[in-house]
Amino acid sequence: MAKAIRAADLPRLQSTRDTRARIDLVTEETFGLTDLKADHITYHPGDTAAAHYHLDCKHFFFVQAGNGILYAGEETFELGPGDVALIEENEVHWFENPNDEDFTFIELWVPAPRETVWVDPDDI
Numbered sequence: 267m268a269k270a271i272r273a274a275d276l277p278r279l280q281s282t283r284d285t286r287a288r289i290d291l292v293t294e295e296t297f298g299l300t301d302l303k304a305d306h307i308t309y310h311p312g313d314t315a316a317a318h319y320h321l322d323c324k325h326f327f328f329v330q331a332g333n334g335i336l337y338a339g340e341e342t343f344e345l346g347p348g349d350v351a352l353i354e355e356n357e358v359h360w361f362e363n364p365n366d367e368d369f370t371f372i373e374l375w376v377p378a379p380r381e382t383v384w385v386d387p388d389d390i
Contacts (some may be wrong), residue, residue: 271297286307303379310368312364324352325374336351
């Protein structure tokens with residue numbers, strides 16, 4: 267059966283580490299799915315995430331606006347609008363927005379992550 271959720275009713279989370287914002291789009295809670303998860307993420311100027319990885323899922327990113335840096339293992343990727351990136355299962359990664367404009371993207375996990383592991387649990 268079809269289902270729609272108004273933007274104002276989607277779950278929203280604010281990082282306690284910096285000013286990053288997350289809107290849950292497709293989750294077990296919103297649509298009852300575990301084979302896919304999707305979020306809308308905004309990194310404000312100066313925001314950076316802690317290094318982490320997800321168990322047993324692929325992680326995709328589709329950049330909507332702004333520019334940012336994706337760190338994956340020893341590699342660095344400068345991403346901008348329209349770019350798509352993939353992080354493999356259990357691959358350490360994090361983002362940074364060193365710019366003076368918001369960096370926004372849609373992130374997808376296939377399947378939904380069972381667990382996120384923080385490289386430094388004191389840095390989340």
